[in-house]
Amino acid sequence: MKIDTDRDFGTRECPACATEVPANNNRCPICGYEFPNPTPMQRGVRLWGALLMLVILLALMFSAMVR
Ligand SMILES: [Zn+2]
Known part of the structure; x- marks a missing residue:
């Protein structure tokens, strides 16, 4: 069984490196940018x-x- 986390939480674009970051992840896994708004x-x-x-x-x- 595959759990699609993207479907549940969506993604948002990191303003620092333009990577699609899962909305439930407050920090960009690529560049470490921290999103200011809480999920x-x-x-x-x-x-x-x-x-x-x-x-x-x-x-x-x-x-x-x-x-
Ligand atoms: Zn980033």
Whole structure:
């Protein structure tokens, strides 16, 4: 079974050396250029982290209110 990662994530062109880099790879494997924008997947992880922080904060506020 062949897993086509290009189909799932797409590619973007490296501005430094014009190589097609998989979108899930934040660094160009050819020249080492680092893409400034996070991939949608990483943005999702960050969103979940922020949501978790909010839930913990609300739980702390609620426990302080009950006491
Ligand atoms: Zn490159």
